[in-house]
Amino acid sequence: MLLRHIPNFCLQHDPALHVLRLEWLPRSDQRQLRPSATQLMALLHERQVLHLLLDMNSVPDLPLADQAWLGDHWMPGLVALPLERLVLAIDSSQVHNQLAIDALHDLVQPAIRFESQYFSDAESAFEWLADGSPHLPALSAEWATRYAWG
16 A cells, blocks of 8 residues: 655555655655654554655755664664565666665674665566566556556
């Protein structure tokens, strides 16, 4: 199901697969990153997400203050989740955010207990994360409607 209650993010959750997909919404207010990320962490706990896809391709360059906040406040919560797989979709042209993600990963690396992978595009990442599930065609069709707000 598509979830639209957290500002800045379009989310898709499938309870059967315990998977959550996240994309930064175009024209979002980057100043709302911290409250949105806090709400996202609560949702990850509430929905018992085991497989997480963070599509970083539409995220604007993360300012240093947000990087520090993510490292101090968000990443410790992320590594404490019972995640099995974390997938980051980030194209090689996103150098600034790739470096930020690498630094955040290094910060919490000793505490990571889940598998993590990088993909350049979200579709390939989601296919890998769904692991051949028969739910994949329906999830992909639903995701294709994510900007139809009617």
